[in-house]
Amino acid sequence: MHNYHGKKIAVAMSGGVDSSTVAALLKEQGAEVVGINMKLFERPGEVPGTKGDAELVADYLGIPFHQVHFEEEFARLIMEEFRSRYFGGETPNPCVRCNKYVKFGLLLEKARELGADYLATGHYVRNVAGEDGLWHLKKAAFLAKDQSYFLYTLTQEQLSRVVFPLGEVESKDEVRRRAAAYGLPVAQKSDSQEICFIPNDDYVAFLEKEPERLSGPGEIVHLSGAVLGRHSGTHRYTIGQRRGLGIAWKEPLYVVGIDPQKNRVTVGEVEGLFAPGLRVAELNWIVPPEGDEVRAACKIRYRQHPFDCVVTLLPGGEGEVRFAEPQKSVTPGQSVVFYRDDEVLGGGLITGAL
Structure with missing residues (x-):
C-alpha cells in the first residue's frame, strides 16, 4: 500500500465498515485524516441531532469530522434523473452518476476546500500511477467486491487526487478483521446492497410517489404484433424481465422493448433478447484511445464476466459497440464499461441495442 505519511486526507465516511477502516488505516500510516460525511436525504427513522455511525467512528479515532449538505444537489442530479430516465423507458444506474457528480465531483471539491491533498473512499478498486505518466484504474484484488464498473467516469485529474486503500485487500473478512483490531464500533455492521435512496x-x-407522471395502463404486445395483455405502467418493467407479466404463453416471455411514448411494453421469447451490439453515448476514456476503433473486453452489467467487443468511436462522445458474440438484455440507461485485462479503459451510457 502506498504510504501517505504526513499528507492531509479527507476520508468519505458513510458509517460503514469499509470507509471506517480506511480512516483507521490512513491514521495508522501517519496521515492527517479528516472525516467527511455527505448528507444526501432524510432517512426513515432518523432522529435530528443524534450522532450517526460516521461521526461516532470519527470521535473514536480522534479525527476532525465534517458533515456536508448535498440534499438539493442529490435530489436534482441523482434522484430526479433516476425518475426521468425510468419514466423515459430506461433502467438507470444511479451509483455511476453519483460517483461522477457527487462523490468525485462535489465531495472532491469540498475536500479541496478543507485543504486536503487527497480524498479517500472505501471503494474496492485500484488506482495505479503508470510509467506512461497516466493514472490507471484497475480491478480490486478482491474481485468479488470489485467496483471498477461504477467508476469509469473518473478523469485523470480526479484519479490524481483520490485514494482507494481497500483496492489491495484480499477479502471482506480481512477488512472486518482489521476493523475489529482497531476496535471500530462498526466492525460487524452489515453491508448495504440496495440503492441508498430507495x-x-x-x-x-419510489416512482409512484409522483402519480401525475405515471403513464397509466397500456398494451403488452408480442414481437409478432399480437396484443397479449395490459400493463399498469411502463415504469414497472425493465429489459429482460420475465416475472410479473401476467401472460399465459406456450414459451417463457421476456420484456424486449419499452416504449413510453406509445405506452407499450413489447415481449418475446428468449431469442428476442439477444443483440449483436449496442449504441453508446457520454463516452469517457480514462486512457485516451488511439484511433477511432478500440478492441477491448466489455461488461453491460455489473455482475458479468467481460466479453470481447470492438468500439467504433463516433462524433459527440458517442459510439457503436459490436460484440464478438450476441449478448442478452442490452438495457438502455445502464453502462457499458471497457476493460483490457484488469484495467478499466473507459465506458459510457447504453442508449439502445444494434
Missing part, C-alpha cells in the same frame, strides 16, 4: 429496494413505490 427504501427496501422498492423502486416502483
